[in-house]
Amino acid sequence: MKPMNIAEKILAKASGRDYVEPGEIVDAKVDKVMFHDLTGPMTLKVFEEMGGGSVWNPDRIVVIFDHIVPASSITAAENHVKLRKFVKVQGIKWFYDVGRGGICHQVMVEKGHVCPGELIIGADSHTCMYGALGAFATGVGATDMAATLLTGRIWLRVPEAVMVRYTGKMPRYLSGKDLILYTIGEIGADGANYKAVIYSGDVIRGLPMDDRFTMSNMAVEMGAKTGIVEPDDVTLSYLKDRVSECFTILGSDRGAEYSEEYEFDVSDIEPQVACPYRVDNVRPVSEVEGISVDQAFIGSCTNGRLSDLRIAAEVLKGHKVSRDTRLIVIPASQDVYREALREGLIDVLLESGAMICNPTCGPCIGVHLGVLSSGEVCIASINRNFIGRMGSRESKVYLASPATVAASAIEGRITDPRRYLKGIA
C-alpha cells in the first residue's frame, strides 16, 4: 500500500476502503450536505422529479438562507416559502432562516457543522472552504445534491493532489487573501483543475483560521475540487466549543505523492489585486494603484469575517470614505455582526461613512444590495471578478484583501493599504 495524502485518506474512509488512488472513482458516503436559497429551488425540483420521498437522514442536512435575504423579489420570497416547507415536511434538523445564520459557508464552520476528516457536499462551489478544517468538502450542482439527499452517497473521482508550500516570513500587512490571490496568479485559473490543493508550510501553520478559510474558499478559483489545510492546534482551538461530535483527525502519510508541488516565499510579496475579468489576472497593488473606484465592498464568504472587519476598522479609523466612492460592508454572519458590534468595529465603520448591510451574499452575486451599473468599477473582498459578476456586463470588479479595499475606499481609487496600517513604514 502506497502512502496516501489527506484527501485520499478521507475518501478511502468515506468509501469504506483501506486504500484509494487518483483517477479511481469511488462511491462514497457523505457526512453532511448543505444547500441554500439559491441552489435549493432547483434541488427540490429535481428531488421531486427523481420520485421524491424522504431524505436519507434529516439530521445531516443543513439548509441556509443567505443569497437573497431578506427576499428582494417575489420570486425569491416564493423560493423561500418552498424551502421552508421542505425543511418542515422532511424534519430537517439544521435550518438557518433569515436573521438566524448568515452566509452559508461561514455558518457551516462557525456553527460546528464541519469536522476534520469528514466528507461534505454542498450545492455551492465554495464548499471547498471547509477544507481549512481538514475536511474533504466540495461543491456540486442541484441534481447531484438531490441524488445525495435521497441516498446519502455520491460518486467521486479521487483527485490528484497539488502541494502548495509557503515559506519565509509573513509580513504583517499581508493576509490570507493576498497569499491566495498570489497563488492563483502563479498557478492559473485552471492550474489545479479536478485536483485537491493542500496548503502547507510554516507560514500556514502561523495563519489564523480566518485566513485559512479565505485560502481554502478560493481553491475552486484554480479549478480545484477542494483546498485542504491539515489540522493542527489552531484548528483544534477553533473547533473547541463549536463541535460536540467525535471526529478522527487524518493527515497525509510521510512520502505521500503529489502531482505538482509549488513553493512560494512570502517574505516580499506585496498586497495583491486580481483585475477584471479573471481571478488569475493578478498584479501587485503598486501596478494598479490609482484606478478610480465607484464602489468598495467588504464582505462575502471569502472575507466577511471578524478579522476582516477588524483590519477594515483599523484602516478606516480616523478617516472618511472618499466623496467619490461608497463603501458597503456586510458581516458574513449574525455572530460576526454581533461580535463586531461588541468590539466597536461597526461604529468605526459607520463613522467613516460605510453602509452596513445585513449578513447575506448581497452584491457578491450581483442581485441586491449594491449592484453595479454599466461603466462602474468596484474593488471588492470577494472571490470572483467575472464579467457581470456584480451587475452590469459593462462593470468591472477588482479583487483584493479587506485592508486594500478599505484603503481604496478612503482615497476613491485603488490604494496600497500599507499607508494606512499601523507600524508599517
Next chain:
Amino acid sequence: MRIEGIVVKVGDHIDTDVIIPGRYLGITDPSELGKHALEGLDPSFPARLKPGVILVAGRNFGCGSSREEAPVALKAAGVRCIVAESFARIFYRNAINVGLPIVECSGIHSYTRDGDRLSVDLSSGVVEAVGRQFRFKPLPDFILRILEDGGLTNYIRKLRGLPT
C-alpha cells in the same frame, strides 16, 4: 451514442456567470433559462444557439459557480454536445447529470470554425471534424448509461423502479 451538429465556438475560461448571469437564478423553467444562455458573454448569443448546435470551447469551460442552470440553459437553447479542450469539474458533473453530453478533446478548438459540421461518437471516443479525426478518452460506462437515460434524474428513477 453518436451526435452530429453544427459548430458554435467560444473561447477559454467561459464561466457560469456569463453562461447564465446571477439575476436569472431562481428561474427553474429550462426553456426560460435557455433564452438567456451565454447572454452574459454577448447579448446576441442566445439567438445564435439553435437546436443542433455543438459548442466548441477552449480551456476550462464552465468555471466558477456551481449553478446547474448553466448546462440546463445551454441544453434548452439547443446545444447537443459540448466539446472543449478542458472543463471545470462542477460543470462537468452538472452537464452529465442533466443529460448534456460533454467531451474533453485536445486540439479541437484551434482546428474547427463556426459553422463546421462535427460528429461525436461518445462510446468509441472519436470526434470527426472536417476531414480529420480526433480521439478522446471514452466516458466510463456508468456515465454513458446516465447520458443514455437522459441524465441522473431518470437514472435514479430507474434504480428506484419508477417509470421514466
